[in-house]
Amino acid sequence: MEPVLNTQNTQESVAIDRILENHCQQAGALLPILHAIQDAFGHIPDSAVARIAGALNQSCAEIHGVISFYQHFRSEPAARHTVHVCQAEACQARGGRELTAHAERVLGCKLHEHSPDRAFGLEAVHCLGLCASGPAIQLDDRQHARVDPARLDQLLHQAREA
Amino acid sequence: MPIRIFVPLDSAARAVGADETAAAIQQEAARRGEPVELVRNGSRGMFWLEPLVEVQTGAARIAYGPVGAGDVASLFDAGFLHGGAHELAQGPTEELPYLRDQQRLTFARVGVIAPLSLAEYQAQHGYAGLRRALTLPPEAIVDEVSAAGLRGRGGAAFPTGIKWRTVAQAEADQKYILCNADEGDSGTFSDRMVMEGDPFMLLEGMTIAAIAVGATRGYIYVRSEYPQALAILREAATLAARAGLLGDDILGSGRSFHLEVRQAAGSYVCGEETAMMESLEGKRGIVRAKPPLPALSGLYGKPSVVNNVISLASVPRILANGATAYAAHGSGRSRGTLPIQLGGNIRRGGLVERAFGVTLRELLYDYGGGSASGRPIRAVQVGGPLGAYLTEAQFDLPLDYEAFAAADAVLGHGGVVVFDDTVDMLQQARHAMAFCAAESCGKCTPCRIGSTRGVELIDQLRAGEATAAPRLRELCAIMRKASMCAMGGMTPYPVLSALDHFPEDFATGACPAVAQGEAR
Known part of the structure; x- marks a missing residue:
């Protein structure tokens, strides 16, 4: 030891x-x-x-x-906030891929990376069970559905200010 | 008497602002001096209306939705506490066609009661099944489940009664009831709705199973993406134990059943029963070879019942009302009801519980109202990420295990994911292979390596190499026949169905944009 x-x-x-x-x-x-x-x-x-x-x-x-x-476990500290964007089919059908691309653009990082200022980690999740209200994300402990790029910007802004 | 107002606590309601709506209602009621009792119920499963607020007026509950926090003041102005007219008023909840035209057996209480109220659960026939089961010899409980024709709702559709009988007849010092609540299939949420909206029903079903097969311990393995389901189940288990409905000497019967709720850790393959048992034992979720069957050598090598949430949740009603009443629903060898989940690009997405035999067309258009985007529906994936993509020509297929098998498709867990005509089916096929590559446990070669080769072959197709198509088909045949479990064995379903039903998307030069941005 x-x-x-x-x-x-x-x-x-x-x-x-x-x-x-x-x-x-x-x-x-x-x-x-x-x-x-x-x-x-x-x-x-x-x-x-x-x-x-x-x-x-x-x-x-x-x-x-x-x-x-197991994907849930991490050996390194997470960024200040973690955004999980659903990559599953039901969210794809509602613009999940576009939302992911938008998140990568505004955060300046790819999936499984963190933003340069370490404020946000961007992660993939395969289904939050919100499949009738996609696209869905989880920001820290809270899940959000019907998230378009504008709504994502708003949520990220709120998290940054909090 | 304060007026009862219902605002769902279901994750899908909270994800669109139900907590804010509930808080706004309480503030506004306090400001106006109106006495209200706010109840957080499960969801009725009409997600386009969430947050769906209901007001109890006399015998009926009047629905308003979708109610954002900003709508609350105007609802009070319109007298919604007495069912007043408002642009968000939907009428009496039970009379909404979407809900009225269902056969809610398993979901009878979901969205109706407060999930953690044992009193409300018991007032609505809760624990009637367990009380009857305790008066029967264990074989008679198994007979009842067999006679109901209940088949595993997790996807494999194996007769539950046969599974239970095998465990009941096995000799062992310890047996287990394992509830597979690792609902990882995208497009499915019925397990989550039951766990969040009517948790005692699941506990009751597991307790009945335990008494039927002689098990004294059980686990619910809940996916980590469902934190609220986990919390509600844990609270429900504590309440049930306190009321003598779990633990030692259940209801004075001398029978014991100890239950632990376990949190999974984000591995899709752990929804496979043997991988789930490995995970419960504290190991990596690597699939085990079968035989031995889990029913004879399961958790820690002991006889184990492994059932899905909906299978177990169907049991209390079967015991309470008898097998005949349950088996009266359905078609062919598919008896009872299936909670179907409508998701993706659909106008009215949600939970539709119907007897087997309902057609996709009824679901997509009568219930679903067509696509959310208003564009034509082009493809529908049924049965999760390992389910086949179906085309318009197949929309008259009845939802029935055998009918789907005959069409090279699977009903799975009843998830229906809708895509409009902007979908790129080659990209969907690629996603299926990429998903398998990411989630494969790695034990068998066809799944571990085949999925990666599959992604490469589909990329070659996109690049215009026509010779990749026969090689992709050959690879799919190998994966289907030689994989150890459904992960590699069923990934060919979405791939081949996309290739067969939507060949135009795989033609040379079909889409100039090379698929990218896939998860890993």
């Missing part, structure tokens, strides 16, 4: 230990643990991988394999 260097690391490791303790009796605990860590830190820090592996008696490679398999 790496030596603890400062208070932030101490707090982080205490929080991770608490999460591991909460889930140690649970069958198939790895996904719940990863969700709890990502909910707490916004991503799964590298320092957590060895601790999880130790708690579950698995190898670091196995833990890393699970983290990298």
Whole structure:
């Protein structure tokens, strides 16, 4: 284990230990643990991988394999805001591709990248279940439907101001 | 008595401003000194009218929609608390043709009750099925589900009764009920509507399944893109446990069923049952070889029932009202009702629950009102991203598992996605292959490598290489026959149907713009 260097690391490791303790009796605990860590830190820090592996008696490679398999989990901190634009067929039929192109233009980045100022990360999502009201996006924790380019601009502006 | 006003909490209503509308109604009511009781219900599934506000006036609920926060003051001015006329007034909700002309069995309560009110759920026949099941021998419960003719609504249409019987007859110290709520198919949202709008129905169906097969533990595996469904189910499970409807000694019967709601993590292939079990065990979602069947060797190698949300949600009613009443609906070997989801480029998109046998044409034009853009409907994809694209000539197909199979198509989970005449079918075929390449678990070669080769072949077709067409067909034949699961095995459906029904889009020089901007 790496030596603890400062208070932030101490707090982080205490929080991770608490999460591991909460889930140690649970069958198939790895996904719940990863969700709890990502909910707490916004991503799964590298320092957590060895601790999880130790708690579950698995190898670091196995833990890393699970983290990298699932799109939801991230190993790097996210941008300040995250925009998920639906790429699925029902939204395509309502201009989802054009909305994606517009988002890439106004944010100055491609899907799976972040804007140069790191204010927004742009991600793809394959269906939010809002298929009768497309195109749909999720901006941080909120979902929005019937989003045209003007509405997207408005939402991005509100997020930037907030 | 305060007047009851309903504003849906369904994600599709909230995504178009239902929270703001609800807040505006409460503020305006307070300002005017009008006593109102605001209820957050599920959605009625008429999404072009969301946010759909309903007012209880005597026996009827009067609908107004779509109501934005800015419309609220004028609604109060028009006396909407007493059903007053207004340009957004739609009349009594139950009399709207879209809703009136449905056969809502599974969706009877969705949009009607407050989802987390156990009292309202029970007042509307909730837990009647479980109470009856507890009086029956377990075999009789399985017989009832078999006699109803219920088949898996997740897409595979396997008879639920046979699955349950296999698990019931297996000898094991532990059995599981697994609800597959990883509704990843684009164009589908019926599972989400049930989980958000009538969660106790799903819990009741799982509890009945547990008693029928002798399982004491269960999981609901909910996709991470459905955060509200997850939260509502967790709350419902807590409330049910507190009321003695989950946990040990259910309703004093001596039977136990412990339920855990699990959050998935954004992998489409985890909707495949064996990949889902791997994920529940804390592993990567890699598909397992079958046999052994999950019914005999499932989660942790124990006998497991794996059913979709709608399959399990159909069970309480079957037990409460009897198999005969349920099987009276439907056509051929497709019994009961199917909650159909109309999405994409459609004027009136939403949830239409009808007995099997309704035609696509009725759905698209009578319910849907044609395309949203006003342009002709050119293609319809039925059954999710792995479903076939159908053309106008096939719109009279009845929605029936066998009729669709005979037309080289699949009903799947009942999603219907509409495209107008601006669609580029080569681009849609490419998307299907690109999606498979992105979501393949990687275990079998036809899916893992075939999907990438498929994207390349379609790009060659676009570039004018006609020889790519026979190679694409050959590749599809291999993927279809040699893939381990539906991911690679069904990706050829959208690809080949696009190629067969819309050959003009694949002709040399059909579209100068090279498809780009696809996700990965």
